[in-house]
Amino acid sequence: xxxxxxxxxxxxxxxxxxxxxxxxxxxxxxxxxxxxxxxxxxxxxxxxxxxxxxxxxxxxxxxxxxxxxxxxxxxxxxxxxxxxxxxxxxxxxxxxxxxxxxxxxxxxxxxxxxxxxxxxxxxxxxxxxxxxxxxxxxxxxxxxxxxxxxxxxxxxxxxxxxxxxxxxxxxxxxxxxxxxxxxxxxxxxxxxxxxxxxxxxxxxxxxxxxxxxxxxxxxxxxxxxxxxxxxxxxxxxxxxxxxxxxxxxxxxxxxxxxxxxxxxxxxxxxxxxxxxxxxxxxxxxxxxxxxxxxxxxxxxxxxxxxxxxxxxxxxxxxxxxxxxxxxxxxxxxxxxxxxxxxxxxxxxxxxxxxxxxxxxxxxxxxxxxxxxxxxxxxxxxxxxxxxxxxxxxxxxxxxxxxxxxxxxxxxxxxxxxxxxxxxxxxxxxxxxxxxxxxxxxxxxxxxxxxxxxxxxxxxxxxxxxxxxxxxxxxxxxxxxxxxxxxxxxxxxxxxxxxxxxxxxxxxxxxxxxxxxxxxxxxxxxxxxxxxxxxxxxxxxxxxxxxxxxxxxxxxxxxxxxxxxxxxxxxxxxxxxxxxxxxxxxxxxxxxxxxxxxxxxxxxxxxxxxxxxxxxxxxxxxxxxxxxxxxxxxxxxxxxxxxxxxxxxxxxxxxxxxxxxxxxxxxxxxxxxxxxxxxxxxxxxxxxxxxxxxxxx
Ligand code: ATP
Ligand code: MG
Numbered sequence: 001x002x003x004x005x006x007x008x009x010x011x012x013x014x015x016x017x018x019x020x021x022x023x024x025x026x027x028x029x030x031x032x033x034x035x036x037x038x039x040x041x042x043x044x045x046x047x048x049x050x051x052x053x054x055x056x057x058x059x060x061x062x063x064x065x066x067x068x069x070x071x072x073x074x075x076x077x078x079x080x081x082x083x084x085x086x087x088x089x090x091x092x093x094x095x096x097x098x099x100x101x102x103x104x105x106x107x108x109x110x111x112x113x114x115x116x117x118x119x120x121x122x123x124x125x126x127x128x129x130x131x132x133x134x135x136x137x138x139x140x141x142x143x144x145x146x147x148x149x150x151x152x153x154x155x156x157x158x159x160x161x162x163x164x165x166x167x168x169x170x171x172x173x174x175x176x177x178x179x180x181x182x183x184x185x186x187x188x189x190x191x192x193x194x195x196x197x198x199x200x201x202x203x204x205x206x207x208x209x210x211x212x213x214x215x216x217x218x219x220x221x222x223x224x225x226x227x228x229x230x231x232x233x234x235x236x237x238x239x240x241x242x243x244x245x246x247x248x249x250x251x252x253x254x255x256x257x258x259x260x261x262x263x264x265x266x267x268x269x270x271x272x273x274x275x276x277x278x279x280x281x282x283x284x285x286x287x288x289x290x291x292x293x294x295x296x297x298x299x300x301x302x303x304x305x306x307x308x309x310x311x312x313x314x315x316x317x318x319x320x321x322x323x324x325x326x327x328x329x330x331x332x333x334x335x336x337x338x339x340x341x342x343x344x345x346x347x348x349x350x351x352x353x354x355x356x357x358x359x360x361x362x363x364x365x366x367x368x369x370x371x372x373x374x375x376x377x378x379x380x381x382x383x384x385x386x387x388x389x390x391x392x393x394x395x396x397x398x399x400x401x402x403x404x405x406x407x408x409x410x411x412x413x414x415x416x417x418x419x420x421x422x423x424x425x426x427x428x429x430x431x432x433x434x435x436x437x438x439x440x441x442x443x444x445x446x447x448x449x450x451x452x453x454x455x456x457x458x459x460x461x462x463x464x465x466x467x468x469x470x471x472x473x474x475x476x477x478x479x480x481x482x483x484x485x486x487x488x489x490x491x492x493x494x495x496x497x498x499x500x501x502x503x504x505x506x507x508x509x510x511x512x513x514x515x516x517x518x519x520x521x522x523x524x525x526x527x528x529x530x531x532x533x534x535x536x537x538x539x540x541x542x543x544x545x546x547x548x549x550x551x552x553x554x555x556x557x558x559x560x561x562x563x564x565x566x567x568x569x570x571x572x573x574x575x576x577x578x579x580x581x582x583x584x585x586x587x588x589x590x591x592x593x594x595x596x597x598x599x600x601x602x603x604x605x606x607x608x609x610x611x612x613x614x615x616x617x618x619x620x621x622x623x624x625x626x627x628x629x630x631x632x633x634x635x636x637x638x639x640x641x642x643x644x645x646x647x648x649x650x651x652x653x654x655x656x657x658x659x660x661x662x663x664x665x666x667x668x669x670x671x672x673x674x675x676x677x678x679x680x681x682x683x684x685x686x687x688x689x690x691x692x693x694x695x696x
Contacts, residue, residue: 028052028059035301036060038268042261042295044246045270046288048329049317049617050308053270054577057244058087060268061102062094064240071101073239075260079248081105081548083577087244103238107253109547111216114223118230122223127539128211129424130546134408136212137163138429143200149193157187157194166198170214171250171282207454208426216547217252224259235263245577246271246291250282254294267295273328274321275614277573279607289328304330308579310338313616313623315656320648321613325606342616342623344649344657349630354390356626356662357584361396361567364582364622371397373581375568377615379593383586384569397566402574407545411511411521412528416545418503419496422486423538426458437510438475445472460487482506496541497533500525572615582622585615588646589627612648625649625657 024033032052035045036059045053057076065071078084084104091099103110112130120126131139141159149156157165161184168183169176176195180188187194205212211219223230241260243249246269261267269291276285292298306314311334318331347353361374378384381402391398407413414437417430424430428450435446449466456462464480486502489495504525511525512518535541568580587593594608616623627645649657 024059028056029303029305031301031303032056032059035268036063038299040264040266042265042291042298043268043301044288044291044295044298045268045301045303046272046329047270047301047303048272048274048306048321048332049613050306050579051303051332052305052307053272053303054087054244056303057242057268057270058090059094060242061087061091061099065091065095065098065102069239071098072103073237074102075110075238075241076102076104077107077110077241077243078104079106079245079576081109083244106548107249107256108213108216111220111256112543112547114234115211115216115219118223118234119219121230122219122227124211124219125209127424128209129420129427130216130543131205131210131212131429132546133163133213134413135210135429138432139204139208139210139212140166140197140201142428142432143197143204147193147197147200149197155186156190157184161187162194162197162201165194166201167214168282169198170218171252172284173251204428208428209424210427210429214252217256221252221255221259224256224262231259231262235260239264240266240268243267243269244271245275247273247276247285247288248278248281248283248576249287250284251287252282254287254290258294261295265295265297274324274610275576275617277576277607277611277614279603302330304332306332306334307336308620309334309617309623310336310340310621312338312341312656313619313621316342316623316653317613317616319653319656320609320616323648323650324609324613325602338621340622341656341658342619342625343660344654345624345626345660345662347626347628347662349628350386352662352664353586353626353628354386357387357586357624358390358394358396359662360584360624361582369581371565371567374584375570375575375578375580375582375618376584376586377570377572377575377618378586379572379595379611381571383592387586388569391567397564398569399564399566400569402571409521409524412524414511415500415503415507415525415528416542418482418486418507419499419538419542422483422499423542425453425460425462434479437507438472438479439510439513440472440475441468445469478506496535496538497529499538500529500532572611575618576614579618579620581620583616583619583624585612585623585625587627588625588649590644590646593646594648609648612646624660 024036028036029052032055035043035056038060045056047053061074061076064074076084076087078087084106088099088102088104091102105113115124115128116126119128137159140162144159144162165176165179165184168174168179172179174182176198177188177191180191180194204210205215224234225231238260241257243257248271257267257269269288271288273285273288276283276288292300309317314332314334321327322331345353345356347356357376361371364374365371376384376387381400384400388398388400414433417433420427420430421434431450431453432446435441435449436443441449445468449463449468452466453462456465463483466476468476482502482505486499489498489502508522508525511521515521532541535544570578585593591599593612594605598604598608616625
């Protein structure tokens, strides 16, 4: 073939959308517009639900780009990846594809990106692995055991409590002693021991090259605060920082933002103190109220017009939140009329509640509401079990958000542990998990193996050099072979899927031995493989799973959101920031919502109230709150009185709702002979007869 000159590259043009067609004044009200076009310096938008905070932020991103700020120098921090994605695709409709280059995502994902980039200059090797909460608890357990705690007579905090206290300490900056006094008075006497365990945990993390969720934020803050040169480089990346849902950030995140904006103070945050629902992660609504203190000269915008809900819905939600003990944002109003007051539905029991919800969903659907415009919200993931069964039986498609247990399942974590030791041979938690799976290897051998690997500085061949006791020889050989094969494999495009196939060649039989019914678990692993195949490399896959695990069954299936018309079932936490045409809040029972655990603590009860506010403010046109009268106390939380309507629906709230009682379907004619008259003595006593058989 003759020498062809190399082809000329034809660059794609940036897709821009003509801006004169846009009339800002028609799309935003005056306050929103002023906020969107705000110039330099700190800006706080603090306002109630549905007042257009998120919308204003989208317009602000678009405005900045139009004004000539480079999209990649804008950082948009949101609560989920999904939220960032949605906001940027809305911005794209306004200013075209340039908005794709905006840096967006969660605090944790952004921290992760920066640590990969700048960590090596801060003493953090590039190939660290991320531990999720479960891993962090396991490592805490290893630290606790290695110091000999947990064997005493006295009750000592468990790994989960230790991790919680540790994380709370970092995120709230409260001293450990104080956290113990406030939340774990029974452990105050152990406070020195607990701090020793934390020290051990921390040094184990660094020896094993592991990073936990808190580190992602803490290290980010420390790079900004403790190294002027690193701080300059990191701050230099962004000209504008914008944050949605600011009420759910904590002190550590506020510190990060202060660090990021030390040169320009171009920070915009939006939020609603009445929707702060993440105190268990150390968030506090004070943080948003303190914004003007952290960022002097902040301009503050308050919005009071709600654009989401009809007035009857707002009447109810305004009343619910008016009972809060502390609140900054104001009562909302709307121009959206409407005559249909929200429904308060009293069902006889769970079955009737389920049947009502399904029937009403079908009715709305027949009237033209797409299923994906309808959501059922629950306080906790398990509360939708009965509904999910009924929807499945009746062939109504749904997707579930939040409370997804897939990635926490032991068998999924097992397979991931194999991938993780490949990625980071020092990952002690994953090693221990794998070793304990292997037939013939118990705790003693597993620990001996890990010690010998540590002695060889965790070099990749350390494992195969271990000389196992006879009992463990086969298992050792099998595992060493697998690891060698996987390490040697040369794969095209990622190949995480193929890695999983190899791992399963060893693991599936272990799994079948362990469980009586292995099929559903094997199906989970098939699913994991499908997900894995979409990632370019093992490290990207592992980081994504740890940081932004799929949050809905839809994400898992890999489908895009708009394709399917499916009902949404969501926890209230995962419904934050969203809206639907019709919303059902089910299980409005005291002890369930508010949850029984929150009932003796004023702060927690207040947070549950805000959760109820978040739930009910998701509705545009139809809102129904349902509760069953008879709750059979066979489920969790039996220490509450049953059959009581949630205290948040007090008389004042109920007065603004309409009572609805589902009717039973017409009873079928009685089968068989005529019923016996009620007063008749029983013909026989079956129980007595049975007792008689055993001489009772
Ligand atoms: P939340 O507190 O629940 O996060 P929010 O304050 O972020 O709510 P948005 O989600 O931005 O509110 O807006 C609520 C709804 O109102 C959206 O459908 C949005 O498009 C619409 N909306 C907001 N402002 C306007 C406006 N000026 N004109 C028309 N629609 C608006
Ligand atoms: Mg919002």
